[in-house]
Amino acid sequence: MTKNLSESFPYISIGATTGATFSTTVGNIGLIGSFGGISIGATPIIGAGAVVGAATYGAVKAITKSDPTAIGFIGMGSYGGVTLSSTIGGMGLGVGGTAFGVGMGAMATFGGVVGLGLYGFFQAINSSPKNRIVDSFATFERMEGKILDRVSWQETYNQTMVELDFVLTETAAKQKFTDLEIEAELAQLQKNIDCQNQPNFSPPPTENSDLQPQQKLIWKCTRVIKAHTASIHALAISADNQTFATASSDCSVSLWNFKTGKRLYTFFGYSQEVQTVALNPKTPIVVSGDFEGKITTYNIDTKQHCHTFFAPNSPTSHGDSIFAVAISSDGKNVVSGSADRTIRLWQLETGKLKRIFNGHQDKVWAVALSSDGKTMASGSADKTIRLWNINSYQPPRILQQHSGWVTSLVFHPTGKILASGSTDFTVKLWNLETDCLVCTLVGHSEPIFSIAISGNGKMLASGSQDGTVKIWDLPSGELLQTLAGCYPVAFSGDGCLVSGGDGKNMKIWHQVMWDGVDFLSGEWWEILGVTPNADAETVKLAYRRLARQYHPDVNRNKEAISKMQIINQAYQEFLLARQA
Incomplete structure (x- = not known):
């Protein structure tokens, strides 16, 4: 161990001395990212020089000993750098009035050097390979934790921002959008960035455009x-768009x-949970089916x-739910x-059973009737x-074509298209004239249990467990848009949308003109772009993403301050909800 220390000492000393000389020459360095700003003084720079010296020693030892463990340390360090970069996003480095963007590649290289430096240090003290690996992981975890969990950074952040004088933000943004080659479009895109499944980008402006945001309807x-x-x-x-009915596991149907x-009224005459409900378009009758x-x-x-429908010689309408x-x-x-596994046709006025349709090999989850009443579609757990x-x-x-249960069906108003939702997370559109699959809509991350098509046939809504x-x-x-809600979903005849909320609540949606300013509204999870049951880490990352976009220090748009206030309020509501 003494020999190794004496061999490594010159490398580490030269590295530390070089770091001290560099610090004296250029002064303090500023580092900024989603965690805030950090002023880097002489001590960290000297330490970094020592690490580089240890890395050089480690490289020499690895070559002379042909030790493959060094490659593992480099790989581990690069992986740590990539993980850190992907977690906190882009960073910038300010040195002597000049700013540089620090991307994932640079972080991976830096991590590799640190890993090789750790290898050199452990060679110097002659630790066992097992302890070296454990200690290295612990070191990386401590490094990452200090950055991610840093909260008292405001004073240093302000100092660093003064030093960088906004050149960092402009440099990072220009580097990110170099391929666009349209400076005016860059400003517009930065304003309109939203979640990846809910694009709010305006079309690229033409030459001499006044860069006004394109107006459009949003829900x-x-x-x-x-x-x-x-x-x-x-x-x-209802057909007159005045009433809607809901069926629930609390053994009731409400109007x-x-x-x-x-609430207009609640029907409680059920012994088990109510699975489905329909309203007669011609008479004031509500029809429901239950688990019994x-x-x-x-x-x-x-x-x-009015009636309870009974199959012949049976106390129920069906033999199962x-x-x-x-x-x-x-x-x-x-x-x-x-x-x-059956579908049954009943006379509504009398409750008389008219016909039984057999053929499915598993539970029937969905039924739908065409507008002319001639065609019936059924969807089953047999995936057909x-x-x-x-x-x-x-x-x-x-x-x-589905790889999961078919849980929801709806005919297009033209009668030529059928839409189907499934537990395979997709919606499929079918051409009923050819029985061919037209397209598959992919975007949900969990099973879909309800779909609906608007009265004009121009939009489809899908509600999922996600x-x-x-x-x-x-x-x-x-x-077109992703909303915070869940199944079931239905469009009214006058163009409104009703959806599930958090499972026990309902939401009513209207289309409004988006002016590019007041689009952050709704519940805290809608503003932050997460699901209502998202964990704390997911919410924190969503908050950081929006803060990097709308914080006044990086977004000089006049509406940025008000938007950031809305984002902060949403995050505070999340914290209060956790404490409740």
Whole structure:
């Protein structure tokens, strides 16, 4: 050990001396990133020089001893540099009035040098390989923790910002957007950056453009309704757009005033959770299906029970739970899908069973009727969609492309397209004239349990367990917007959207004109762009991402201050919610 120390001492001493000389020559150095700003004095620079000296010694020892462990230390150091860079984002280094951007490549190189330096240090003290690896990981964790958990940085940050005098921000931004080669567009893009699945970029401006943001419609939550005491499985909107109904695991169906959000009435005549609900477009009748396997109808005006549908010689409508019901456009028939693998056609007025459709090999999760009432679609846990002719006994046409359960179906208003949602996280569009798959909409990260198409046929909404509702353009399949919500989803005839909130709540959405200023609104998780149940680390990273975008020190747009205040308030609401 003494020999190794004596061999390494000249390398480390020369490195430290070089660091001291460099510090004396150029003065203090400023380092800035998402963690704030840090003024680097002489001591850290001398330490860095010593590390470089140790790295040189380590390289010499590795070559002379042909020790492959050195490669492991370099790789470990590079990986630590990359991890640190990906966690805190880009950084900048200010030296003598000049600023440099520090990207992931530079961090990887720096990490590799540190790793080789650690190898040199441990060679000098002759530690065992096992202890060297453990100690190295601990060193990297301490380095990363000091940066990521730093909170008392404001004073140093202000000092560093004065020294860098904003040249750092301009340099980093120009480097990031070099390929655009349009300086005016750079300013516009910096203003409009949003989450990757919700692009808000305006088209590139033409020459001599005044750079005004392009106006467009976006969805904004206008009301949150505290609806049920348990999960909401389904919703239906009346034909006159005045009322909507919700079905819940709390064994009830509730009616709501669409305009005011007030509860009109709740039907409690269920012994088990209610899985599905539909409203008759012609008469004031609500139809529901429950976990017990019963279909029940109530009169909305009188609030009286109308019928419970019974299959012949059975105390229930189906032999197992009912997951879906749909009413024909003329209001005369009801179809139901069940875990007993059948679809059943009923006369709505009397509750009489008219026909049973067999063919699925697993639970039937979804049913839908075409606007002309001639075609019925069913979706199953057997991963197939079957298209039935209501008026004939021909075998169904079978569509097979999903890799998960088919949980939701809806016909396009033209009757030529069918949309299907699945537990494979996708929505698929089908051409009903050819039975061919048109396109697959990909974006959700968890199963989809509800889809809806707007009355004009131009938009599709999908609700998922991932805590989002996505709005898609039809027929292009382009993702237009991602909303904070969940299934179920439904469009009203006048163009509004209703969705699930946090599982027990409902949200009403309207389209508003986006002016590029007041687009940060809603619940704290909507503002920060996360799901309501996101963990603390995810929320923190989302806050940092927005802070890097809108902090007045890096965004001189006049609206940046107000936006940053909204972001700060959202983060404070998250912290308060955690303490509650």
